[in-house]
Amino acid sequence: MYTGIKHLHSTLAYVLLAGLIISILYVLFAYLQKRPYNRKMALLGLICAHLQFLVGIITYFVSPYGYGNISGEAMKDSIARLYFLEHPLIMLIAVVLITVGYSRAKRLDTPAKQNASVLVFYAIGLILVLSRIPWHVWPRW
Ligand code: HEM
Ligand code: HEM
Structure with missing residues (x-):
């Protein structure tokens, strides 16, 4: 179980980086060339982020470096602290920002603003x- 989830989380990290970069480059060029906003291209990065986030939460509970390793002692160890605190917390903030960028774009009224929202937040x-x-x-x- 642990090995499988860890490999999935490790592999989805490539998928997320690729998905985010493709979404960002697409909206960047759409913004620069004043082309329409393409929601599906922004959705690519959003889905990769949500999927990896969900698998990350599962990883947290099956890995010996996650929930099971929270302690004052582990707080003093920079690698242990990365896994049980900094990595999950910063990834949560990143995924929230990506979701906000996508959601804002749905409510904005011009393609330039929509592309800019996804570009900046992503x-x-x-x-x-x-x-x-x-x-x-x-x-x-
Ligand atoms: C911890 C798990 C998850 C949380 C807390 C979460 C949260 C959210 C939130 C708040 C939205 C609303 C964004 C908006 O305003 O449009 C959303 C939309 C969405 N999420 Fe997730 N999500 C999770 C997991 C997933 C997974 C595993 C997938 C698929 C692989 C996924 C795919 C989507 C899609 C396709 C949308 C819709 C975007 C749209 O409105 O067009 N999410 N999610
Ligand atoms: C959403 C963006 C995320 C990315 C890109 C990401 C990426 C990664 C990568 C590349 C690793 C190293 C895997 C390896 O050793 O091969 C890792 C490990 C880990 N991640 Fe994430 N992660 C994300 C979110 C999360 C979240 C939200 C949590 C927890 C709530 C989490 C918990 C963990 C844990 C506990 C490990 C250590 C696994 C182990 O070696 O036992 N991750 N993550």
Whole structure:
């Protein structure tokens, strides 16, 4: 169970990075070239983010580095703290921002504003995701 979920979470990290980058590049060029907003292209990044977030929550409860490792001692260890606190918390904030960018775009009234909403919120989300990936063990294959 643990190994399978961990591999899924590890693999979906590639899917999320690819999905977010494709969404961001698409809305960036749509914005620059004054093209219409394409909701499906923004949905790509949103779905990847939600899916990985859900699998992340499951990982948290099956991994020895997640919920089971919360303690004052682990707080003093930067790698342990990354896994049980910083990684989940910052990823939550990133996924919330991505969802806000997508939701705002639905309510905005011009393609320029819609593309800009997705561009800005997804880009901040991507930076947050990149900031808390456990780079000392990932990418791995
Ligand atoms: C912890 C689990 C999840 C939470 C808390 C969550 C939360 C949300 C929220 C708040 C929205 C509303 C966004 C809006 O205003 O449009 C949303 C939309 C959506 N989510 Fe999730 N989600 C979760 C998991 C998933 C998963 C696993 C998938 C699919 C793989 C998914 C796919 C979608 C889709 C397709 C939308 C609709 C976007 C639209 O309105 O067009 N979500 N989710
Ligand atoms: C949504 C964006 C997220 C991304 C891109 C992401 C990415 C990653 C990556 C690349 C790893 C390393 C996997 C490996 O060792 O091969 C990892 C590990 C982990 N993630 Fe996430 N994650 C995300 C969200 C979350 C969330 C929301 C949680 C918890 C609520 C979470 C909990 C964990 C845990 C506990 C581990 C350590 C697993 C282990 O080695 O036992 N992740 N994550």
